[in-house]
Amino acid sequence: MEKELEGKSLDQLIEVACQELGCIPEDLELEILEFSSSSGLLGIPGKKIRIKARIKTDKVLSERANRALMFLKELLNYADFKIDVKANILKDKMQVEILLSGEDIKYLIQNGAEPLTALEFLTNKVVARALGVGPKIVLKLEGIDIEKEKKLVNAVRRAIEKIKTNKEPQIIKISSQREQRIVVNIVKQEENIDYKIEGEGKQKKVILNWKE
Numbered sequence: 001m002e003k004e005l006e007g008k009s010l011d012q013l014i015e016v017a018c019q020e021l022g023c024i025p026e027d028l029e030l031e032i033l034e035f036s037s038s039s040g041l042l043g044i045p046g047k048k049i050r051i052k053a054r055i056k057t058d059k060v061l062s063e064r065a066n067r068a069l070m071f072l073k074e075l076l077n078y079a080d081f082k083i084d085v086k087a088n089i090l091k092d093k094m095q096v097e098i099l100l101s102g103e104d105i106k107y108l109i110q111n112g113a114e115p116l117t118a119l120e121f122l123t124n125k126v127v128a129r130a131l132g133v134g135p136k137i138v139l140k141l142e143g144i145d146i147e148k149e150k151k152l153v154n155a156v157r158r159a160i161e162k163i164k165t166n167k168e169p170q171i172i173k174i175s176s177q178r179e180q181r182i183v184v185n186i187v188k189q190e191e192n193i194d195y196k197i198e199g200e201g202k203q204k205k206v207i208l209n210w211k212e
Helices: 010-021 057-078 103-108 110-131 146-166 177-187
Strands: 002-007 028-039 045-055 084-090 095-101 137-141 170-173 193-198 205-210
Touching: 002 010, 010 028, 010 045, 057 084, 057 095, 057 110, 057 137, 095 103, 103 110, 110 137, 110 146, 146 170, 146 177, 146 205, 177 193, 177 205
Parallel strands: 095 137
Antiparallel strands: 002 045, 028 045, 084 095, 170 205, 193 205
């Protein structure tokens, strides 16, 4: 998203930068790398200007956010999913965050959130095809911490493997009804693993046992 150019006129270099980057002068951020003058042929003074031109961060992120929103709204509408989308520009991280909400986000968190991961990958591909490779677009679900839930799923699966190996009970700490459902749904798929829930609030836990 940036070009290094050299010439004799700053106006000319700006024009070239706009053509190559596909923008207008107001969207450019310029860095003067070299500015010098010398006596040229027959004593006529000459200039040498070298600049680095890039599109402003706000412009880059907003364009990618708009393109991602357009794609997602069209796709979700076509799939008849009741999911709302809105974009957040994260300048400090140089990212676009798309927040998804609505009753049908439940379909995106099945199988360890594989549908959400695939949708994020597809969104980045579509935007890159339209605007070129650039800042990443991250999809997040409102009220759900996918990374935390992935760690919980992995912890439960490790605990199950330990029980199968040494038959000793394993404890999984949980902090919400949703986390409890995640643990219970995984355990129910195991014929020889039983569970019981103890405690309240932050002390709540699921105890996994080998079932004889």
